[in-house]
Amino acid sequence: MRASEGTPQPQLPALSFRVQLSSTRRGARLARLLAVQQLDDWGIPRDGRTTSTVAGVVAEFAANAATHGRTPGRDFALRLALTPELVRIEVTDTRPDRLPPAPGRVPELPGAAEESGRGLLLVEALADRWGTGLRNSHTKTLWAEVDRSLRHG
Template sequence: MLPTGPTCRSGSGRRTRTSSNASRGPSDLRNDDVPVRADPGGGRLVAGQRLSSTPRGARLARRLAVAQLDAWGYAHDSETTEAVALVVAELAANAVTHGRVPGRDFELRLARDADGIRIEVSDTRSECQPPGPGNVTPPSRLAESGRGLLLVDAVARCWEVVDREPPPGKTVRALVAVPASFENVFDPAPNIHSRA
């Protein structure tokens, strides 16, 4: 779980690696419900989906994230949507490329609150851990892969790798900041038929 704090550290005692690109970190993204719903106590909206650990599943994760942000009122061409789409695409691609276990799915979870958009991608492979924030090394200039987590590190306010709950596996979590004009908007579907 990601408590609030400047370094996004986990207070649960589990192995965790974090990176912070701002003074505030994400709070708890975990939620036991998969469908989109409002969090009754925190004014948070949460969405989640299990997807097949295939390239098609990774593409679908990105498309679902963009559709969810649209439902939350973010334009398809907004900086927030583009940043979330990039982070989801990279984390989902890593989950199906490096975290794939035959017959097991990966999970995408999104949450929206005043801090921004929280992204969580979980897979069931424990032995293949990505380097944590601050430990990602750039690939050689001619390498065809190896830039995904560098992009996540550049776009996300902070991110971390933690053990998946319940085991086995791992979860990569990231927080994408939202521009000030969207910080306190919590209406999931504004009424387009209302008159001023």
């Protein structure tokens, strides 16, 4: 049977971007800046909702990679994939032993005096879908998808 006759073939991302960055606060900041630039290069407006949503998710995932997913001397990776329907964000770090809570199981807001603990709540509010998975015994990936059709830009 030819692919066009029955079973739909999985659609590959039309465009993708991948970069490896140092597991530092500077690397996390650069991840957000590079994501915004890449979306702009793909024709997605910098001032649009899609870009602001992706930037927020990348900032949180990259900060987590640099803070909680850090192994000295090892980098984290940012990957973006663009299809007509969505932007997929993946951040892979080197601490598979530190899995975040599953989507829908993120703890409530921390106290006002707490300096951390809000990031995944933000991701849950911004992303249309998100989750985590082990790539292998040495890395884990946090991923999120942002639907483009709902954000007009």
